[in-house]
Amino acid sequence: MHKKIPQYSFANGKLCIKVKNLGVDSMCLIARGIGFVASISSIVLWIIMIFLNPYSPGTSLDVVINTFVTLLTPACVVLIGTYFNHSPAIYIGFVISLPISLYLLGTPGIFLFFGVTSFLYLITAVLFTVHNRFNSHREKTFQ
Numbered sequence: 238m239h240k241k242i243p244q245y246s247f248a249n250g251k252l253c254i255k256v257k258n259l260g261v262d263s264m265c266l267i268a269r270g271i272g273f274v275a276s277i278s279s280i281v282l283w284i285i286m287i288f289l290n291p292y293s294p295g296t297s298l299d300v301v302i303n304t305f306v307t308l309l310t311p312a313c314v315v316l317i318g319t320y321f322n323h324s325p326a327i328y329i330g331f332v333i334s335l336p337i338s339l340y341l342l343g344t345p346g347i348f349l350f351f352g353v354t355s356f357l358y359l360i361t362a363v364l365f366t367v368h369n370r371f372n373s374h375r376e377k378t379f380q
Contacts, residue, residue, distance in 0.1 A: 269361035272319030275357035279312035
């Protein structure tokens with residue numbers, strides 16, 4: 238439920254009333270849910286890939302460093318961006334994770350879900366962008 242809170246101010250001798258809707262839209266709630274699920278899923282998948290990999294008995298240091306930079310770091314950036322409703326951070330996380338996620342999307346096994354989570358990052362960023370632009374136009378000033 239949205240609360241409408243009026244804000245009063247005087248400008249050039251005229252009374253200005255700003256009405257701003259406060260509350261969480263369903264679009265914002267859906268975007269947050271998708272963003273949190275996708276980023277936490279990527280973190281869990283990375284832990285499984287590095288420490289509990291059922292397809293490979295050992296993981297080299299190069300693989301750990303590369304996947305840390307291209308999978309774990311973007312997941313953390315998206316998690317923080319989702320928390321703060323900051324769509325540019327989510328777009329950055331998507332772009333960084335996209336190449337390796339596309340590669341893993343073509344592999345058989347559980348790690349193809351990195352590709353799914355990467356596209357969920359994009360959906361989250363688009364939903365936040367639409368939500369933010371819609372809410373910026375929703376604020377009205379009456380004179």
